Amino acid sequence: MWVYAAKRVLYAIPIAIGVSVICFSLVYLAPGDPIQSLIPPDATAEDIETIRRLYGFDKPLVLQYLDWLARALTGDLGISLQSNRPVIDEVTRALGNTLAIAIAAILAAFVLATILGTLAAFNLGRPIDKIATSISTIGVSVPNYWMGIVLVILFAVQWRLLPATGMGGEGSEHFSWLQWDQARYAILPMVTMAMIPLGVVTRSTRSAVADTLSQDYVQLLRAKGLGEMQVVCHALRNALPQMLAVMGLQLGYLIGGSILIETVFNWPGTGLVMSRAILTRDIPLLQGTILVLALSFVAINLIVDLLQTVIDPRIKRA
Amino acid sequence: MTPAKTTAPGAAAPRQPQAPLLDVSGLKVDFISRAGRTQAVRDLSFTLEAGEVLCILGESGSGKSVTLRALMRLLPEGRSEIAGRVDFLGENVLTLPRRALNDLRGAGISMIFQEPMTALDPVYTIGDQIAETVMRHTGASREAAMARALELIELVRIPSPERRLRAYPHELSGGLRQRAMIAVALSCYPKLLLADEPTTALDATVQVQVLILLRQLQQDLGMGTIFVTHDLGVAAQIADKIAVMYAGRIVEYGSAEEVLLAPAHPYTRGMLASTVSGQPRDRDLEAIPGSPPDLRALPRGCAFAPRCPRATDLCQREEPGLTPSGAFGHLLCHHAQPSPRNPAPADRAPGELVAGQ
Numbered sequence: 001m002w003v004y005a006a007k008r009v010l011y012a013i014p015i016a017i018g019v020s021v022i023c024f025s026l027v028y029l030a031p032g033d034p035i036q037s038l039i040p041p042d043a044t045a046e047d048i049e050t051i052r053r054l055y056g057f058d059k060p061l062v063l064q065y066l067d068w069l070a071r072a073l074t075g076d077l078g079i080s081l082q083s084n085r086p087v088i089d090e091v092t093r094a095l096g097n098t099l100a101i102a103i104a105a106i107l108a109a110f111v112l113a114t115i116l117g118t119l120a121a122f123n124l125g126r127p128i129d130k131i132a133t134s135i136s137t138i139g140v141s142v143p144n145y146w147m148g149i150v151l152v153i154l155f156a157v158q159w160r161l162l163p164a165t166g167m168g169g170e171g172s173e174h175f176s177w178l179q180w181d182q183a184r185y186a187i188l189p190m191v192t193m194a195m196i197p198l199g200v201v202t203r204s205t206r207s208a209v210a211d212t213l214s215q216d217y218v219q220l221l222r223a224k225g226l227g228e229m230q231v232v233c234h235a236l237r238n239a240l241p242q243m244l245a246v247m248g249l250q251l252g253y254l255i256g257g258s259i260l261i262e263t264v265f266n267w268p269g270t271g272l273v274m275s276r277a278i279l280t281r282d283i284p285l286l287q288g289t290i291l292v293l294a295l296s297f298v299a300i301n302l303i304v305d306l307l308q309t310v311i312d313p314r315i316k317r318a
Numbered sequence: 319m320t321p322a323k324t325t326a327p328g329a330a331a332p333r334q335p336q337a338p339l340l341d342v343s344g345l346k347v348d349f350i351s352r353a354g355r356t357q358a359v360r361d362l363s364f365t366l367e368a369g370e371v372l373c374i375l376g377e378s379g380s381g382k383s384v385t386l387r388a389l390m391r392l393l394p395e396g397r398s399e400i401a402g403r404v405d406f407l408g409e410n411v412l413t414l415p416r417r418a419l420n421d422l423r424g425a426g427i428s429m430i431f432q433e434p435m436t437a438l439d440p441v442y443t444i445g446d447q448i449a450e451t452v453m454r455h456t457g458a459s460r461e462a463a464m465a466r467a468l469e470l471i472e473l474v475r476i477p478s479p480e481r482r483l484r485a486y487p488h489e490l491s492g493g494l495r496q497r498a499m500i501a502v503a504l505s506c507y508p509k510l511l512l513a514d515e516p517t518t519a520l521d522a523t524v525q526v527q528v529l530i531l532l533r534q535l536q537q538d539l540g541m542g543t544i545f546v547t548h549d550l551g552v553a554a555q556i557a558d559k560i561a562v563m564y565a566g567r568i569v570e571y572g573s574a575e576e577v578l579l580a581p582a583h584p585y586t587r588g589m590l591a592s593t594v595s596g597q598p599r600d601r602d603l604e605a606i607p608g609s610p611p612d613l614r615a616l617p618r619g620c621a622f623a624p625r626c627p628r629a630t631d632l633c634q635r636e637e638p639g640l641t642p643s644g645a646f647g648h649l650l651c652h653h654a655q656p657s658p659r660n661p662a663p664a665d666r667a668p669g670e671l672v673a674g675q
Contacts, residue, residue: 215436216431216433216437217436217438217439217440219387219392220437222392222423223392223423223424223429224423224450224451224454225420225421225423225424225425225451226420226451226454227420234442237442238439238440238441312440312441313440313441313486314440314441314486
């Protein structure tokens with residue numbers, strides 16, 4: 001087990017290096033010169049050259065990358081071109097805000113999806129299965145920014161139950177789910193975020209549990225006299241590795257790809273930071289954000305892989 | 319009461335003071351799908367006493383495994399219909415409420431499945447899977463149940479039992495997995511053991527070992543056993559009684575000796591004639607021509623008639639009824655030839671004389 005875990009962590013290193021190369025070079029593949037946004041329109045060629053040297057843009061790309069990597073390893077992701085603050089600070093604060101709603105969303109989605117998917121799998125073709133399948137189809141296919149706007153109209157505008165956008169005055173520095181005056185700002189974005197994972201995980205739970213139920217050993221469980229709840233436990237434990245894999249991917253998407261939701265709710269997370277960085281050509285901020293997000297993705301998948309081996313002993317052989 | 323009940327065993331066997339271990343009468347299983355109704359098992363009757371071994375013989379699709387599952391109501395509900403009676407120690411299993419049924423499964427009646435590769439849960443250890451059954455039926459603590467699991471693993475002679483207790487199914491060979499499944503089945507000393515081709519999926523040498531083990535455990539523990547197989551050799555080794563199934567019905571039922579040495583039904587005869595052992599080397603094996611009928615569209619008369627060398631117009635027209643035969647058994651044939659050992663000696667009960675005519 002530990003040998004496998006150590007191996008798996010080692011395998012993650014080349015992936016992380018690859019990720020950093022892609023992050024770094026992506027920015028240069030995009031058209032346009034990052035310097036353009038920094039220089040005043042009336043700058044002389046000399047001024048431009050000075051700024052170029054100041055930010056290290058004059059060196060060969062490989063050197064720029066190695067410099068960037070060496071600094072990144074010490075936690076220095078450079079200075080944001082727009083705010084002049086360290087990128088690492090901006091990214092960690094945004095990541096904290098995003099994780100607060102993303103993890104809550106994925107947990108809520110996972111619990112609900114497990115219940116729905118299991119009920120559906122045990123009642124294939126019956127009304128309850130059709131309801132669960134419909135919910136999952138709606139979750140996957142309704143655009144989430146639209147869903148967010150609808151929720152805002154209903155809960156914030158019509159019924160005045162929850163705030164429409166933002167994090168409230170206190171929340172943006174130290175967000176906590178435990179304080180209602182902060183948590184209430186997070187509810188609508190969290191619900192909106194949970195929709196797609198709910199749909200995807202429900203569907204995969206349904207198919208994984210249904211697949212398990214068609215196996216011979218389920219007949220043996222029944223032949224042993226076990227009750228339905230015990231059969232459910234066996235079925236879920238067998239389906240769990242597959243469900244976790246899907247859930248890990250979904251959490252990765254939520255952390256990185258929530259630009260639309262965070263924009264609708266004006267939630268100062270990674271998505272909002274990234275969209276700002278793109279629009280203002282804030283290269284260091286963009287590189288830093290993408291790197292942190294990509295590494296989080298690698299880390300989540302590593303954790304899922306390790307959890308899977310704990311649950312299913314057959315995976316260890318791989 | 320079904321007609322089967324009144325004609326078959328009633329006349330021959332002296333009335334038992336106690337209910338037999340298992341008394342199946344008029345058992346009928348239909349599978350229901352959109353395509354229609356499949357009559358998998360029709361009008362099945364037999365009895366089993368404690369400590370007896372009944373072999374159900376038949377080719378694939380004859381309904382033998384379905385019969386076994388029906389006895390424990392393991393068939394998918396909603397897609398199958400079971401009718402008739404299955405009396406286990408005088409109580410009808412088919413009408414038991416859910417809870418009582420679960421209490422019976424794994425405790426009074428246990429089952430061994432054909433495929434040791436897929437019948438054990440891959441993500442639980444062998445010990446857990448045995449202990450789970452023990453805990454479910456005896457209310458024992460986890461420690462006590464694990465200790466019992468270890469005893470059982472020793473009982474089925476799995477080498478290095480302590481290590482195997484913590485092993486997962488994929489870490490064991492097929493033979494050891496089948497032994498582990500036997501340990502699960504025996505965990506609560508069942509009175510009735512149902513074995514669905516327990517040796518078919520194993521290598522030939524392992525088959526013999528598992529068969530010997532099962533036979534010995536069956537005798538030591540005095541379990542009534544129903545052994546489903548298509549292997550005549552297996553049946554000859556362990557059976558007290560044999561029921562031969564064809565197209566969902568028992569076509570010949572009697573003591574192992576009667577059925578194997580003096581088969582009266584043309585299907586049984588054909589099956590015995592097509593075995594490899596005892597045949598001259600240079601001659602082709604005899605085979606029964608044709609293939610089993612489609613259970614969704616059974617012929618009007620005898621289901622075996624299209625393949626039967628003795629079939630007449632009567633067979634095409636009319637399905638035969640049960641005719642008592644032997645000491646307690648019955649036959650399903652218009653033209654059953656009483657074999658040389660069978661015909662009516664003076665001490666035969668009147669019921670069988672009818673069969674011989």
